[in-house]
Amino acid sequence: MKRPLVMMHMSTVEQLRCAGVVAAVTISRSAFPNRLEHDLVLDRFKSLWKKGALAAHDHDMSDNNNNNASSSMLTDDSEHDGMMMGAEQLKQDVDDLLTHALKPMQTKKGGTIIVKAFVIGRTRAYFRAGALEFLEAERLRGLGRWAVAIQRIVRGFVARTAFLLKRNAAIRAIAHMRQFITRRRYLKLRRACIVGQCWIRVKRAIRLVWAMRRAKSVTDIQTRWRMYTARAAFFKCRDAASVIQALARGSMQRPKFRAALTEKKEEAKLENKLLTLQRKLEEAEKKRVAAEKKAEEAKKRPPPPPPAPVPPPREASPRPATPVGETADQARSAPPSAVAAGAAAAAVASVAVVASAEAPPVTPTTPHQLATFPQSPLTPMQLTVQQQHLMDESGKMLEYLRKEVFKLRTQNTQLRTDFDLLKENNQRLMDANASAGASFAALNQHAKQLNKQNQRLQAEVQSYKEQFQKVNLAQVEIKEELKMKQATYIAEVQSRLQYQKTLARIVDTVQDRCRDTRLVEDVLAMSDECESEYLGETRQHGGIGAPGGAFDPQSGDDSVLSRFKNFFG
Numbered sequence: 001m002k003r004p005l006v007m008m009h010m011s012t013v014e015q016l017r018c019a020g021v022v023a024a025v026t027i028s029r030s031a032f033p034n035r036l037e038h039d040l041v042l043d044r045f046k047s048l049w050k051k052g053a054l055a056a057h058d059h060d061m062s063d064n065n066n067n068n069a070s071s072s073m074l075t076d077d078s079e080h081d082g083m084m085m086g087a088e089q090l091k092q093d094v095d096d097l098l099t100h101a102l103k104p105m106q107t108k109k110g111g112t113i114i115v116k117a118f119v120i121g122r123t124r125a126y127f128r129a130g131a132l133e134f135l136e137a138e139r140l141r142g143l144g145r146w147a148v149a150i151q152r153i154v155r156g157f158v159a160r161t162a163f164l165l166k167r168n169a170a171i172r173a174i175a176h177m178r179q180f181i182t183r184r185r186y187l188k189l190r191r192a193c194i195v196g197q198c199w200i201r202v203k204r205a206i207r208l209v210w211a212m213r214r215a216k217s218v219t220d221i222q223t224r225w226r227m228y229t230a231r232a233a234f235f236k237c238r239d240a241a242s243v244i245q246a247l248a249r250g251s252m253q254r255p256k257f258r259a260a261l262t263e264k265k266e267e268a269k270l271e272n273k274l275l276t277l278q279r280k281l282e283e284a285e286k287k288r289v290a291a292e293k294k295a296e297e298a299k300k301r302p303p304p305p306p307p308a309p310v311p312p313p314r315e316a317s318p319r320p321a322t323p324v325g326e327t328a329d330q331a332r333s334a335p336p337s338a339v340a341a342g343a344a345a346a347a348v349a350s351v352a353v354v355a356s357a358e359a360p361p362v363t364p365t366t367p368h369q370l371a372t373f374p375q376s377p378l379t380p381m382q383l384t385v386q387q388q389h390l391m392d393e394s395g396k397m398l399e400y401l402r403k404e405v406f407k408l409r410t411q412n413t414q415l416r417t418d419f420d421l422l423k424e425n426n427q428r429l430m431d432a433n434a435s436a437g438a439s440f441a442a443l444n445q446h447a448k449q450l451n452k453q454n455q456r457l458q459a460e461v462q463s464y465k466e467q468f469q470k471v472n473l474a475q476v477e478i479k480e481e482l483k484m485k486q487a488t489y490i491a492e493v494q495s496r497l498q499y500q501k502t503l504a505r506i507v508d509t510v511q512d513r514c515r516d517t518r519l520v521e522d523v524l525a526m527s528d529e530c531e532s533e534y535l536g537e538t539r540q541h542g543g544i545g546a547p548g549g550a551f552d553p554q555s556g557d558d559s560v561l562s563r564f565k566n567f568f569g
Helices: 009-019 021-031 038-048 051-073 078-101 131-300 324-333 336-358 367-372 380-513 517-541 560-568
Strands: 034-037 107-109 113-115 118-120 124-127
Touching (some): 038 078, 038 131, 078 131
């Protein structure tokens, strides 16, 4: 549903994808995955320039700056030209720096075309895959070289200090030795006094040694006693913690063990019942086989005389026959206890059938027996087939019951696992719901505060607009005054840049060619002193530098480009 100030993200993404914007961005990111602004590249990787290349570049840049400055003085819109000149010069500096730093990563296409590992844009530099990582590695390596140089100077200072200390110590030792020799010559005349003094000192040393040994023994005894008490307390706390942990773990595991024990007992009962039924079936099978043998032997013998009258048997309630298919269906739908009870009933019925097959045939004599006695009695062969069928059905039922019990156990375990997982998910969702409610309340309060702050900011913006109009009028006047003073400032900047360039060349030449570290340190100190004096003068006179007339040494390095940028910035 379309509403004002609401963007449908899916439709927007689809429109961008259909227009090819997403593909273009993907391709551009795959070709140039990294990008940095020009001033950030120059500030971060300027240390990759070597000394010779940096000096030559500073010389060329100063000449270009002088020419551009003199040409900008002849134009009307000098401020705009100066800004454009600074941007182009910054772009050229970044190009030169990256060309020099990424020269090992250049490749040739077609044998003649050189493909650089970067591309310079209007405000940013775009790097191919691996170029920025190579620059970072080279930067760290360059910082390591500077660190080695600093360490060399510091180690020289430390070694010189140590040498001076040793020399002074040697001088003092020689002085003491001379003093000792002179004193020994004098003490030869006072040998008796020296013997007495030696004896007194020996006594004092003996007392001191005994006192120190006694203090050491006392300290050892105290240490051992404190260690013993702390060790005893530790063992006591550890034993108590072990007892508490054992009780806690027992209280936690005891209900689980009881439940498992109860389940195990039920399983054992079911197993015992199944074993009992199986044993009864085996006995019934043996009796059936014996009955078949007896029937075969009876066929071979001559027919016996007619039996005597038999009293009528007790009436038995007729039991309806259950089909085998219905029995299997009931076993599938019944629980394990009902299945076990059904198996027991089936086994008892099969045993009763076998027992009835083993009993001798009964001849009806009374009217009641004639009414209840079956009209077509079963022969031994039919009884044997029926018993075999019942035995097979009972065996199949027992095997099916075993499979069902195993399946129910597996389902029970799976259901317990699912229940625990659902319980944990429910608790996690409840916690997330509570945290979401708290977050919503906090966001609502924050939105109210932002609304109040927005109203206050709107009032401030209105007042700032009025002040801005006044500032614009003052700015026009300041620009006119700045145009009048710009010529004087440019001349001063040129002289200062020339002086600084010469001083930097002198310092670099001294560092490269001079082997005396003290002379190098003195030259660097003099250079820093001149720089500080110049900065002090500019602060006193409100000269060239940062806004407000103060020069900020942290706003850029000591190169010509940074000073030129500070002047126009």
